[in-house]
Amino acid sequence: MQNRRDFLKKAGIASAAATGASALAMPHVRAQSQIKWRLQTYAGPALAEHVVKPAIDAFNKVANGEMVIELYTADQLVPTGELFRAMQAGTIDAVQSDEDSMAAPVDVSVFGGYFPFATRYSLDVPVLFNQWGLKEIWEEAYSEVENVTWLSAGSWDPCHFNTVEPINSLADLKGKRVFTFPTAGKFLAQFGVVPVTIPYEDVEVAVQTGELDGIAWSGITEDYTVGWADVTNYFLTNNITGAWIGSFFANTERWNEVPDHLKALFQLCMDSSHYYRQWWYWGGEAKLRVEGTKLQLTTIPDAEWAQVEEAAAKFWDEIAAQSERSARVVKILKDYNAAMGKAGRPYRYT
Structure with a gap:
């Protein structure tokens, strides 16, 4: 019996030592925080x-x-x-x-x-x-x-105009205070558009109070989704980019x-x-x-709208002159659009 007790005692000590050594050998694992x-x-x-x-x-x-x-x-x-x-x-x-x-x-x-x-x-x-x-x-x-x-x-x-008053010609754009993007606004200013920058969430009220005459920020999907179709009356089918x-x-x-x-x-x-x-x-x-029942569609004739497209070509060259990298981007855009034009329908209508 005495020998058995000594054996169990020694085995327990050895086991504890082994466990301790194992614990020390294991690396500390830190839980990954979210x-x-x-x-x-x-x-x-x-x-x-x-x-x-x-x-x-x-x-x-x-x-x-x-x-x-x-x-x-x-x-x-x-x-x-x-x-x-x-x-x-x-x-x-x-x-x-x-x-x-x-x-x-x-x-x-x-x-x-x-x-x-x-x-x-x-x-x-x-x-x-x-x-x-x-x-x-x-x-x-x-x-x-x-x-x-x-x-x-x-x-x-795409970028279209939705406005309080109808736009049927380039002349109708003159003097219109429009919420739009900085570059688009700079480009459109040559046609008499007055670009206005205000917080996005203030646009609807600004149209209602007369601070804005329209918006050139989106397509018709967005007009209906965010409520702009509720405060404007017309949607111009011509866009300045797709x-x-x-x-x-x-x-x-x-x-x-x-x-x-x-x-x-x-x-x-x-x-x-x-x-x-x-x-x-x-x-x-x-x-x-x-x-859609909220916005009436209007269109500027193609022959007149061609003036805007011609102005865009000059605008591209102005931007290309600003930096070597901008010039590379403009070249890609020109090459791409030329390729799409040669491909014809459905890539481009020529």
């Missing part, structure tokens, strides 16, 4: 429901608690014009916007948003970025900017903290967002022109 981002979009609440929220909701669900993105709409955290600087400083972690309206300090920012007559259809944007070299140019431009990473570009709707170019951006330090598998997931969700907008806008533009 990554939290704040992303602000250029869009107001009603529009954000379509242009970004489905993708962010999907990301949060599939990320399974590893990362959560909080979505904020236009001007909710910072004014749209300060989005870039706020992201660069880390006040917010990511942004969905065009470069033009948030004053991105890069030479290609002029092409974000609505660059006059750069595109005819929404599919032009992903083709230009993924097959004609704009993606590489954008990556190059933003590599020169401290603490901001450009992630992905996609297309939105698709808005918008992008996703992130604070570089925060982006670098994200594991590769979550970066891949975010890329998939951005692609999903681009695809959603393709069919949502495209279908809405046709359906609401035919079935």
Whole structure:
């Protein structure tokens, strides 16, 4: 019995020692804390429901608690014009916007948003970025900017006028106070348009009070979605470009903290967002022109509208002269549109 007790005692000591040694040998594993981002979009609440929220909701669900993105709409955290600087400083972690309206300090920012007559259809944007070299140019431009990473570009709707009074000729544009993007406003000013910059959420009231005569910010889908069709009466079928170019951006330090598998997931969700907008806008533009009851359609004759297209060609050359990189972008746009024209229907109507 005594020998048995001694054996058990020694075995217990040995076991405890082995356990202790094993515990010391095991590396310390720290639980991965949840990554939290704040992303602000250029869009107001009603529009954000379509242009970004489905993708962010999907990301949060599939990320399974590893990362959560909080979505904020236009001007909710910072004014749209300060989005870039706020992201660069880390006040917010990511942004969905065009470069033009948030004053991105890069030479290609002029092409974000609505660059006059750069595109005819929404599919032009992903083709230009993924097959004609704009993606590489954008990556190059933003590599020169401290603490901001450009992630992905996609297309939105065309740029039309919706106004209180009808527009049937270029003369009708003169003196019209219009809410629009900086580059589009600069271009349209030569036709007598008075560009006005105010917060996105103030536009509807500004039309009602007479501060604005109209809007050149979107297509008809957006007019109905955000309420602008309720305060204007006419929709001009001529557009100054076929698709808005918008992008996703992130604070570089925060982006670098994200594991590769979550970066891949975010890329998939951005692609999903681009695809959603393709069919949502495209279908809405046709359906609401035919079935919509709030806006009466007007058209400037093709022969007269050709003056605007000719002015755009001169505008392109002015922008190309601003930098070597801008010149490369303009050359791509010219080459692309020439190729589409030669391809003919359905790529271009010649």
